[in-house]
Amino acid sequence: MRIIYPKDTGVAIVIPSPNWKGTIEELAAKDVPNGKSYKIVEDSDIPSDRTFRDAWEYQE
Amino acid sequence: MSTIEVNAIDKESGSTLTLGGSGTAVTLHASATSSGFVTDGGVTVAKLSTSGTEANNVKKRVAKAWVNFSGTGTPAIQEDFNFTSITDNGTGDYTLSFTANMSSANYVAVGAVCASSRGVVSITAIAAGTVQVSTREGHTGTATDYGETSVLVFGDLA
Numbered sequence A: 001m002r003i004i005y006p007k008d009t010g011v012a013i014v015i016p017s018p019n020w021k022g023t024i025e026e027l028a029a030k031d032v033p034n035g036k037s038y039k040i041v042e043d044s045d046i047p048s049d050r051t052f053r054d055a056w057e058y059q060e
Numbered sequence B: 001m002s003t004i005e006v007n008a009i010d011k012e013s014g015s016t017l018t019l020g021g022s023g024t025a026v027t028l029h030a031s032a033t034s035s036g037f038v039t040d041g042g043v044t045v046a047k048l049s050t051s052g053t054e055a056n057n058v059k060k061r062v063a064k065a066w067v068n069f070s071g072t073g074t075p076a077i078q079e080d081f082n083f084t085s086i087t088d089n090g091t092g093d094y095t096l097s098f099t100a101n102m103s104s105a106n107y108v109a110v111g112a113v114c115a116s117s118r119g120v121v122s123i124t125a126i127a128a129g130t131v132q133v134s135t136r137e138g139h140t141g142t143a144t145d146y147g148e149t150s151v152l153v154f155g156d157l158a
Helices: A025-030
Strands: A002-004 A011-017 A039-041 B064-068 B078-079 B083-090 B093-098 B110-114 B119-126 B131-138 B149-154
Touching: A002 A025, A002 B093, A011 A025, A011 B078, A025 A039, A025 B083, B064 B083, B064 B093, B110 B119, B110 B131, B131 B149
Parallel strands: none
Antiparallel strands: A002 A011, A002 A039, A011 B083, B064 B078, B064 B149, B083 B093, B093 B131, B110 B149, B119 B131
C-alpha cells in the first residue's frame, strides 16, 4: 500500500518501511503533514516509469 | 556432570577472575537471572552508558538511524533502522521519517549513492522527525534517482 498527498506542485508518495508494524492508516496519521488530504492506494497504482515523475499530479 | 553450590566465587589474588579455559563456553542457565552482564540480543540503546563523562558515553557514539533505499522504478526502503517511511517527493527528492524522533534538528545526517557516475546526496531539510535528502548528478546538478542511496544519522534521540 502507498499513501499519496498533494504538494504545491505535484504529488508526494509515502512508502512504508518493511519494518513498519502498524496499519497504513496509522502511518498516514504519523507521516502525512498535518492538514493534508491524502489517499491510500495500491502499490500497482503508482507508475514504475519515472521518466516524467515531476509532472505527476494528485487528483481528488 | 558435577555441581558446586556456593554463594560467591572470588579471585584468590590479583584483579582477574577467570572462568573456563580455551574452547570452553561459559554460560548462565536459561532461567537464571544476572546483573552486570549483557547477553546476546540484549544490547539496547537504553542499556548503553548515558554517563556525562565522555570516556563512558557510548550512547552518543551509536548511529540512531540508517537506511538504504532504491529511488528507481518503484522507490522503496531496502533496509533500515529507525525509519517508518520514505516519501517520494519527486525525482531525486525524498523525505525520511523517524520511528523514534531525534531530540532536535541539531544532529548529523550524511548520505551517499552507489553509482558509477558522480552522484551526490545533499541534506535539504532537517527536523527532529524527518530528514529530507536530494540526490543529484554531481557534474550537471540534475536531480536523479539512483538504485541505491544510503543515509546515516548520528545524534541524540528525543
